[in-house]
Amino acid sequence: MSERNISITLKVWRQKDADSAGAFETYRMESVSTSSSFLEMLDLLNEQLIEEDKDPIAFDHDCREGICGMCSLVINGIPHGKNKLQTTCQLHMRSFRDGDTITIEPYRSKPFPVTRDLVVDRTPMDTIMQAGGYVTQRIGAAQDANALPISKELADKAMDAAACIGCGACVAVCPNASAMLFTSAKVSQLNMLPQGKPEKDRRALRMVGAMDAAGFGNCTNIGECEAACPKGISLDFIARMNRDYAVASVKQFLGMVGSV
Amino acid sequence: MNLDANIPEGPIEQKWTNAKFKYKLVNPANKRKYSVIVVGSGLAGAGAAATLGELGYNVKCFCYQDSPRRAHSIAAQGGINAAKNYQNDGDSIFRLFYDTVKGGDFRSREANVYRLAEVSNNIIDQCVAQGVPFAREYGGMLDNRSFGGAQVSRTFYARGQTGQQLLLGAYHSLSRQIGLGQVKMYNRHEMLDVVLIDGVAKGIITRNLVTGKIDRWAADAVVLATGGYSTVFFLSTNAAGCNVTAAWRAHRRGAGFANPCYTQIHPTCIPQEGEHQSKLTLMSESLRNDGRVWVPKSKDVAKKVRLGEMKPSDVAEEDRDYYLERKYPSFGNLAPRDISSRAAKEACDDGRGVAPTGFGVFLDFADAINRLGKHVIEERYGNLFDMYENITGVNAYEQPMQIYPAPHYTMGGLWVDYNLMTSIPGLFAAGECNFSDHGANRLGASALMQGLADGYFVVPYAVGNYLGSEVPIGKAGKIDINDPAFAEAEDAVRSKIDKMLSIKGHSSPRSIHIELGKIMINHCGMARDADGLKEAISMIRDLRQRFWKDLKLPGSSHELNIELERAGRVADHLEFAELMCYDALDRDESCGGHFRVEHQTEEGEATRDDENFSHVSVWEFKGLDQPPQKHAEPLVFDYVKPGVRSYK
């Protein structure tokens, strides 16, 4: 651990609220420890701004350990920064060099309007979940857990899909603002498990429908989302959901799916 | 203060069944007329909101994050306990109950703990039905691992992300109810007060964190599921936004606060290394299944390691002190958290710590890698090793991890009776924000269990019973937010905000929080003594005065103002911290996570004083200029005889 201090210049998007126009402001920070995290660096910048009687920069964060999905930010043009498989809160200043200029912007996607500075509104992702991101079952009325054997391979695959943290980086990086990676991860997790099979078709139809209704764009197989995903969610899930959706659409056409 | 625990009749294994049978039911057609507020969307909050919604009640759920899926339950890594005995290793509901009571150092309420153990099995069934992808064996059955404080393998897990998967399961169910219109979700809303009409909880006041709008919300019952208070230490494993505000506001309105001094300092966290730090990161306790904890036997060697003159792997086997294995041979590296943490502190205080600051011990996987192969360790803990490398820049497959205890979980919380109702009628507390199940120390993998037990299986029944017996159907849903009680609470909230904004001093909220954290960790952390606690109380008072004289806040109250949010939480911590120290001072014994240096054996083990302290300390708020008043709920042990808690 050879940590040291670096000096950096930050270009940060400032925007008073959803209705105001925004602009970049430039800030200089001297002696930032390379062992501090990116968000800790912003904490210190905010302390500096308060000291100077300026408004601190609003940004979203909570767990600061890469699991809650609340942090966002586009750092030098890339959601969560350039390091693979990391969220913004996991990014550390040792990934930067002395003298670097770092640009920080909010996610810029039509479905995610800016609330203030670097904070955006990601509730449309919740709306997709509400349309079908669940197994319909009554709480408290389940059978014994081991009465339903599930192969390790399948459980592992479902876990790969379930690892999504709902941060929205996939949407932010996509030129079409598509939420396919996010939606397909949930559809796949539940559709591949025996518990989710009975409402497989309805789920695919409803979640894709909700995604379209919320204003997310189409997927044109660019693949940026997989690269930006801090949890490494695979594009294969999109292919899988497309299959499920196609099958469900045919069944719906044939009147084999109840009202969705 | 009414502290009747309302423990049901009958032998312990019958109590919950008896209670449920006696509970008043609400006719299905009437349920929708009752409104319930749930604050918080973690395991307990989301679980309760989803279940109450599914039952047909009219539910409103509030959280301060941008989505209910962010609640900090999500960060729990290791697992969830249940008495399934799938491993055929002799587990049972009674054993889980016994281990939990013993693990809590005989400071919890037997009946509550038994119920927790009893419903633990339903939780696993429920989660599997929701599609939670628990780890499986090749035969398709659920896999288990071991956790601290138990000699059976009863912990269910989903890689290193068990909390995430359980929370998402609850969030699925909650989302479904939101989609059906049964639950209305309010994101980015922070509860700032609870409203009492004639002494009964009838609503809350919130601030919309985006617009700053203050709102009144009425309900027939209010459930707080707002988590713990470890952020009183500033540096903790909690999320940045976790806070004591909701619980503290309830306390100021008359809810008893129980055992605030019981805090858990988790043994396996990444050591602190700089002043810029905003949080400490936990490394799952499950690592202790395969990692061996050690420090060098001699101070000289430790110093060389600290200075980087010697690599840890070059320290000869005979120069290492595997102190947990040495002191607690039968539990070894899986000794409970409080004991492991204290042992680490002891080794470091002895000058044998290994991190650059001197506060760190090794967690070494070399033996496990030799025995099982790197791929097995990678499969078990890969994401944790990655996380460690990301934060510290060190590859733990090659060099041992460095760990040190950090504030993590809080066993104390709002006092509740068996039905999880606080001393304010109509106000319930679930999950970490109540005090009920873990006594003075929580065992690993029991927090997720309690959160979901309360959320899915206890609150929905208990709230139904309260509504059915205390709120006549003619009055259901008829609370008027124009009642003077709402106006008074709203005014109090507004004037606190205005006051904070008007000070225009020089200290940022964060800087004061950091100072508070230092006072608390130094005087009310892993080791406490009477003089230190008295000193802490006066330091906290001074700091609180400074806060109200010298606070500096940018911006206004009518906008998204992150510093205003922070300041409100720090203000409450500054009041709460004093209570915590009072409790620690009053509890003149050592038990679980509460270690008073005056009370220890020659070997440094905690010594309890059952004669004088076998009770829950419940504090009543008497105003800030007066000491709080203590009430005691005696603890009665009919099934587990309190003994010396030995893990040797």
Ligand code: FES
């Ligand atoms: S703050 Fe939780 S994932 Fe970054």
